Amino acid sequence: MFKRKHLLGIEGLTRDEIDHILDTAQSMVEVSKRSVKKVPALRGKTVVNLFFEPSTRTRISFELAAKRLSADLINFSGSSSSLVKGESFRDTVLNLEAMHPDIFVVRHSQSGSPYYLTTFSKSSVVNAGDGAHEHPTQALLDALTIRQHKGGLDNLKITIVGDILHSRVARSNIFLFSQYNTKVVLAGPPPLVPPEFKNLGVEIEYDLDKAVEGADVVVMLRIQRERQTGSYFPSLREYRKYFQLTTERLKRADKDAIIMHPGPINRGIELMKDIADSDRSVILNQVSNGIAVRMAVLYLISGGSNELNN
Amino acid sequence: MNLIIKNGRVVDPSQNIDEKLDIIVENGKISKIGKKLKADGYKEIEAKGLIVFPGFIDMHTHLREPGYEYKEDIKSGSEAAAAGGITSVACMANTDPINDNEGVTSYIIEKAKDVTKVNVFPIGAVSKGMKGEELVEMGYIAEAGAVGFSDDGYPVRSSLVLRRALEYQKIVNKIIIEHAEDLELSENGVANESPLTYKLGLKGIPSASETVIIARDIEILRQVGGKIHFAHVSSVWSVELIENAKRNGLNVTAEVTPHHLLLNESYVETFSPLYKMKPPLRSEEDRVALVEGLKKGVIDVIATDHAPHTEDEKELEFGFAPFGVVGLETVVGLIFDRIVMSGIISMQRFAEVMSKNPAKILGLNNKGSLEVGKDADITIIDPEKKVVIDPNKFKSKAKNTPFIGWEVKGWPVYTIVGGEIVMGIDK
Amino acid sequence: MKVKAKVMDQRKISSTLKRLAMEVIERNRDLNNTAIVGIRTRGVIIGERILKLIEKLEGVKLNFGILDITLYRDDLSTIGPNPVVKGTEIDFDVTGKDIILVDDVLFSGRTVRAALDSIIDFGRPNTIQLLVLIDRGHRELPIHADYVGKTLPTSKREIVEVRLKEIDGSDEVLIVEEEGF
Numbered sequence: 008m009f010k011r012k013h014l015l016g017i018e019g020l021t022r023d024e025i026d027h028i029l030d031t032a033q034s035m036v037e038v039s040k041r042s043v044k045k046v047p048a049l050r051g052k053t054v055v056n057l058f059f060e061p062s063t064r065t066r067i068s069f070e071l072a073a074k075r076l077s078a079d080l081i082n083f084s085g086s087s088s089s090l091v092k093g094e095s096f097r098d099t100v101l102n103l104e105a106m107h108p109d110i111f112v113v114r115h116s117q118s119g120s121p122y123y124l125t126t127f128s129k130s131s132v133v134n135a136g137d138g139a140h141e142h143p144t145q146a147l148l149d150a151l152t153i154r155q156h157k158g159g160l161d162n163l164k165i166t167i168v169g170d171i172l173h174s175r176v177a178r179s180n181i182f183l184f185s186q187y188n189t190k191v192v193l194a195g196p197p198p199l200v201p202p203e204f205k206n207l208g209v210e211i212e213y214d215l216d217k218a219v220e221g222a223d224v225v226v227m228l229r230i231q232r233e234r235q236t237g238s239y240f241p242s243l244r245e246y247r248k249y250f251q252l253t254t255e256r257l258k259r260a261d262k263d264a265i266i267m268h269p270g271p272i273n274r275g276i277e278l279m280k281d282i283a284d285s286d287r288s289v290i291l292n293q294v295s296n297g298i299a300v301r302m303a304v305l306y307l308i309s310g311g312s313n314e315l316n317n
Numbered sequence: 318m319n320l321i322i323k324n325g326r327v328v329d330p331s332q333n334i335d336e337k338l339d340i341i342v343e344n345g346k347i348s349k350i351g352k353k354l355k356a357d358g359y360k361e362i363e364a365k366g367l368i369v370f371p372g373f374i375d376m377h378t379h380l381r382e383p384g385y386e387y388k389e390d391i392k393s394g395s396e397a398a399a400a401g402g403i404t405s406v407a408c409m410a411n412t413d414p415i416n417d418n419e420g421v422t423s424y425i426i427e428k429a430k431d432v433t434k435v436n437v438f439p440i441g442a443v444s445k446g447m448k449g450e451e452l453v454e455m456g457y458i459a460e461a462g463a464v465g466f467s468d469d470g471y472p473v474r475s476s477l478v479l480r481r482a483l484e485y486q487k488i489v490n491k492i493i494i495e496h497a498e499d500l501e502l503s504e505n506g507v508a509n510e511s512p513l514t515y516k517l518g519l520k521g522i523p524s525a526s527e528t529v530i531i532a533r534d535i536e537i538l539r540q541v542g543g544k545i546h547f548a549h550v551s552s553v554w555s556v557e558l559i560e561n562a563k564r565n566g567l568n569v570t571a572e573v574t575p576h577h578l579l580l581n582e583s584y585v586e587t588f589s590p591l592y593k594m595k596p597p598l599r600s601e602e603d604r605v606a607l608v609e610g611l612k613k614g615v616i617d618v619i620a621t622d623h624a625p626h627t628e629d630e631k632e633l634e635f636g637f638a639p640f641g642v643v644g645l646e647t648v649v650g651l652i653f654d655r656i657v658m659s660g661i662i663s664m665q666r667f668a669e670v671m672s673k674n675p676a677k678i679l680g681l682n683n684k685g686s687l688e689v690g691k692d693a694d695i696t697i698i699d700p701e702k703k704v705v706i707d708p709n710k711f712k713s714k715a716k717n718t719p720f721i722g723w724e725v726k727g728w729p730v731y732t733i734v735g736g737e738i739v740m741g742i743d744k
Numbered sequence: 745m746k747v748k749a750k751v752m753d754q755r756k757i758s759s760t761l762k763r764l765a766m767e768v769i770e771r772n773r774d775l776n777n778t779a780i781v782g783i784r785t786r787g788v789i790i791g792e793r794i795l796k797l798i799e800k801l802e803g804v805k806l807n808f809g810i811l812d813i814t815l816y817r818d819d820l821s822t823i824g825p826n827p828v829v830k831g832t833e834i835d836f837d838v839t840g841k842d843i844i845l846v847d848d849v850l851f852s853g854r855t856v857r858a859a860l861d862s863i864i865d866f867g868r869p870n871t872i873q874l875l876v877l878i879d880r881g882h883r884e885l886p887i888h889a890d891y892v893g894k895t896l897p898t899s900k901r902e903i904v905e906v907r908l909k910e911i912d913g914s915d916e917v918l919i920v921e922e923e924g925f
Contacts, residue, residue: 008825008828010825018516027828030828030829030830031828031829033831034812034829034830034831034832035829037831037832037833038815041865041866042866042867043864043865043866045865046815046816046862046865047815047816047861048814048815048816048817048826076815095629095632095633096633096634097632097633115634116636117634117635117636117637118517118518118519118588118635118636119517119519119588119634119635119636120588120634120635122587122588123588123634123635137518138518138519138636139518139519139520140517140518140519141518172515175518178516178518201515203511203512203515204512204515206512206515206516207512207516303829306815306826306829307825307826309826310825310826310827
């Protein structure tokens, strides 16, 4: 049972806790399908979207999740500011906290920031992405999507492709699947897939053809064009040659394999239209599941904090 | 001041002494050392149960003056040194303005004379503005009182400039101290590059960024001769390189910080900036190699790299906080308790790395020893005194210590500089 | 927990449900426009039985829905960790229909209030009627049942336990008291 006050990451969660969140999320799916998309569960609670890194999709997803639970939500967008540029992170949070929010949803460019927040704030904290560290709700919605299509999370082969080094999505997914009997394979250009990741219990395969062989799920990560200047790979052209998921390559995967992507997609780079819009792609499911998962997390977190207050 | 220190256990590696002796100090010098001495009218220090060392020297500190006095200044830094049992400090040149000329060097020396009795020795930059392009006027700066040269904060960026500095060292015989960091390899890194930091999503500073510069410097040294000292060594591979260089007869020395001897990267999982410094805390394997290196003589000196920052600066997200921790007030107790009393190094070796060796490297011929005629710089430790490290009690303006709350047994109780008691339990 | 009394056995439950089913048929002229919505968990089981009885008697299979009122409770902020949500499944349009809401025990009325709020979020029913197996009194809200299996006077300290074959192994209704009272 998930009873924590914060959701800072997947690392440390037990299989039981993850299952509980996913079960709760599954029951939230229905709320978004009715004509009155609202339940009063979090009525009177205040949720603050504390986004220090620009993000439209995750922010909107959390916003809808909070509102569908009848919570009040405010959006705060700050540039990741250091002492020199303006108000410090700490001051920003303490100022907002003086307005008595219940939950902070935090996205920040620096790893460890949500954890840091818990050291001086009394509110509950949900990590919406901290640097390259974790993005727990993304991993949870990925897991929910996989569960819906595959019946469960055990005995699967999951291949994650792309810029693993800078990906908090990859890390959270790796932590999540380590709790299940599932094989995770990472693929991508070597400078972006350091061998040290093997320490987390995953396999590394630089040949994409081999990496997707027999895969039940293929997760394509977004490659940022800016990484090209860091000499992580020589050109997008070469990236496409070796790491684009083509229909040909996909034939090596399991015949019922599903394709996932955390978004936004670079069409023509990670994926071509033939795959992105095919019926093997569950990318839009991921988006709807995102709201259900975030509703579940907000719901469970607000209950957990009551237990601690008592 | 004239002093007599009675009944202490005197440890002095320069004379190979470790026994109960009395010491008499006259006119700021050691005038007599022997058994059952008498000196009427002199201030008496009862040192029964205490251990008496040649004054400790911290050859790597940042006193932040001129320019960053809000973090620390010469006065508060020296008070911290005195509180920590340190009789001499060498302060680095990354001030504002940078100490790349005799004006700033003289300023530091004059200011120190005004505000403290602790010895303050400036280290000048190697290159103008620390840009690594042009050599500073090493002669003038040395004459003004600098005891060495370093671009610390940065490496000597140009191999050619380092070569020139080593050649020039033939007429300005002062040590060149290298902060070994290849800025391209360490770019934007905040912690040791390792499976841990990959997991935490922190940008890593690879050990290679240190060893690449150490290897470069050693090869240049081999080519043109001279002497070089490597600051804050942090990696097992660095220890290996330095060991080989010494074996090949090259004049290479090295220092290590207390935090690199006692901590490893696992502390970074807390994301607390109290564990953020350059070079970063590395793996347990690295830490053990540093301790071994200190023991075996590959590493010659313990120096703190005392780097004061304000609380506001350290209370930031890990990625944004500045690098560095303080050390002047805790090094002696920590090393005495965790490295000496735990049996890793002997009392003699302790005195060597804290006093004799830094004095030699910096060319301070009248220090680092309790021989008759040497400066009466003396550090006295009470091996039974228990302290819980509390930054709120620090004399330094800064509180950024990673050792907050550590319990230590063994603490300095007297700091004597030139015969003056600058810190003492009965002062 | 101590069993104080057994107030209904399998035979009694069976005959009571039959009677309730006939009452529903009697009062709802257009069964094609009627739906049964059971409140989790035991309300669902009773609702399914009523559904089958009506089908047997009239040959009409009513629409059937499952309601989880967890997200509509009024006590979420005062109890401990938020209770487990199992999910609502109503796959027909409630607007214009006569909804028979089914629960096992009617007590304070708060569960039914939450259920009313929830159903209304799905649409605008023609009527909502309440069917319960046991009405044990002690209402805290002005809620009343249209179809009552048995009225049971109880003290607030007592607990009424409805056990159903499908999940508890046997059909019975018990009055139970906590040890130590």
